[in-house]
Amino acid sequence: MSSDLRLDVTESDGDGRGALTPILHRVVSRHQETADVTILALEPLSGPRLEVRPGQFNMLTAFGVGEVAISVSSAPRDPGPIQHSVRDVGQVTHALCRSRVGDLIGVRGPFGTDWRVSLDDVNSPILSGGDxxxxxxxxxxxxxxxxxxxxxxxxxxxxxxxxxxxxxxxxxxxxxxxxxxxxxxxxxxxxxxxxxxxxxxxxxxxxxxxxxxxxxxxxxxxxxxxxxxxxxxxxxxxxxxxxxxxxxxxxxxxxxxxxxxxxxxxxxxxxxxxxxxxxxxxxxxxxxxxxxxxxxx
Ligand SMILES: Cc1cc2nc3c(=O)[nH]c(=O)nc-3n(C[C@H](O)[C@H](O)[C@H](O)COP(=O)(O)OP(=O)(O)OC[C@H]3O[C@@H](n4cnc5c(N)ncnc54)[C@H](O)[C@@H]3O)c2cc1C
Ligand code: FES
Incomplete structure (x- = not known):
């Protein structure tokens, strides 16, 4: 088991960052989309912006409160910072929604499968023609x-x-x-x-x-x-x-x-x-x- 863990950490992104250790991101803007949905734009404190395919999610940490899965809601070709849209339903999402510009949030990811709409996805069942x-x-x-x-x-x-x-x-x-x-x-x-x-x-x-x-x-x-x-x-x-x-x-x-x-x-x-x-x-x-x-x- 432990050797599997080491293997996965190494395979996930070289030094294990993003797999188990949250990467610190700063909230660079926040927008109140509806009464209970807040859009947070996040920039890494150091290093490149995460590359995410539409449909994948990150684990976001509200420090001192907890960690939850939140999808990335910006598009790969958007030039700005990565965005997450958070609905305030409980403890952790509430803390994330209340965060202010300048606050730090932990980000692990991206994780999971995607909507198969990337042009380099040659076997995509979605892009094979039609509506x-x-x-x-x-x-x-x-x-x-x-x-x-x-x-x-x-x-x-x-x-x-x-x-x-x-x-x-x-x-x-x-x-x-x-x-x-x-x-x-x-x-x-x-x-x-x-x-x-x-x-x-x-x-x-x-x-x-x-x-x-x-x-x-x-x-x-x-x-x-x-x-x-x-x-x-x-x-x-x-x-x-x-x-x-x-x-x-x-x-x-x-x-x-x-x-x-x-x-x-x-x-x-x-x-x-x-x-x-x-x-x-x-x-x-x-x-x-x-x-x-x-x-x-
Ligand atoms: C792959 C994935 C992607 C997700 N993407 C997003 C996203 O983009 N934006 C987003 O806002 N959320 C998203 N979620 C849901 C988010 O992870 C949960 O809302 C969050 O974990 C709730 O944690 P909490 O501590 O705030 O609430 P908790 O304290 O865990 O729950 C508080 C109350 O809210 C209820 N609850 C929990 N989750 C939900 C929910 N999803 N909807 C309604 N009620 C709920 C619980 O049953 C409980 O009664 C995603 C979840 C997954 C698995
Ligand atoms: S196996 Fe741990 S969250 Fe999926």
Whole structure:
């Protein structure tokens, strides 16, 4: 066991930094995106910016409080510092959300699988032609944001069309409004629905799956990326398959309690998957479709 540990530390990034020891980052800007979501931009105190593929996550340490898994929400081609969008749900996320510009945060990572939208991913099931449908529920858009940036840029260069379908509990909880507008200007079809409207809301009301019928993508050639609460991913993936989308071309992002992030502790096991290593992004086809369905029983 101990020799395996040494091997993994060495293999992960040479001197083990990022594997077990958090790299100190400074908060260089913070933005209150919604009442409970804060976007933190982080710069390393020394060394290069982390290279992250859209969909991967870091373990962020709020010193003296604890460490949690948070997806990277900036895109690889964004010139600025790396960004994380944190929803305040408990002790550690609360401490992260309250951090101020200049504060230090620990970063380990990046960990896990990605949305397969990088142009050098020659076997990507997502980039093999046709439309790409992105479905997000709430803060689930955070890990997808970098992927949508990549897909929209690719569409502008002649790649497949991009459809972004967003669900939120209420209008005030819609995240990344500026990005949604920019993606639409850049040619993506963006549709938003909320579970509960407000007096000012003029948009759609209903589950995110109700957007599918009007989206206008070609299901027979489409690929899909889905992230949100498990029940939302389950119904969205099923609806896509019913429309004719190949389940092998649907990816979902699964969340479990992450501790080591390195495949050692087993906290993140789901069925045959160690999700910090084999996930969080996994194909919907096969085992995952069964795992999601079994949770209904
Ligand atoms: C791969 C991965 C990527 C993630 N990416 C992000 C991200 O980009 N942004 C983000 O904000 N979060 C993300 N999360 C979720 C985040 O890790 C948890 O919200 C965090 O661990 C909660 O820790 P805490 O100490 O703040 O709350 P805890 O004290 O652990 O929990 C407090 C309460 O909140 C509930 N809770 C815990 N997690 C969640 C949750 N995800 N949603 C709703 N309620 C919850 C608990 O059941 C508990 O009742 C990700 C998780 C994983 C596994
Ligand atoms: S978090 Fe330890 S094995 Fe995945």
């Amino acid at each position: 790409v449908v992105v479905m997000a529920g709430g803060i689930g858009l955070a890990p997808l944001r970098g992927a949508v940036h990549e897909l929209v840029a690719r569409a502008r260069e002649g790649g497949g069309r991009v459809f972004v379908l967003i669900g939120a509990r209420e209008p005030a909880q819609i995240v990344f409004n500026e990005d949604l507008a920019a993606w639409e200007r850049d040619g993506a079809r963006v549709l938003v629905s909320v579970d509960r409207g407000s007096p000012q809301w003029r948009g759609r009301v209903g589950l995110v799956t109700t957007l599918l019928a009007d989206a206008g993508f070609d299901a027979s050639s489409a690929a899909a990326l889905i992230c949100g609460p498990e029940i939302m991913m389950r119904f969205s993936a099923r609806a896509l398959v019913d429309m004719g989308v190949d389940p092998h071309r649907i990816l979902v992002s699964l969340e479990r309690n992450m501790q080591c992030g390195l495949g050692w502790c087993g906290h993140c096991q789901l069925g045959p998957f160690i999700l910090c290593r084999d996930g969080p992004v996994v194909p919907y086809a096969g085992v995952v479709s069964h795992l999601l369905s079994e949770r209904e029983r």
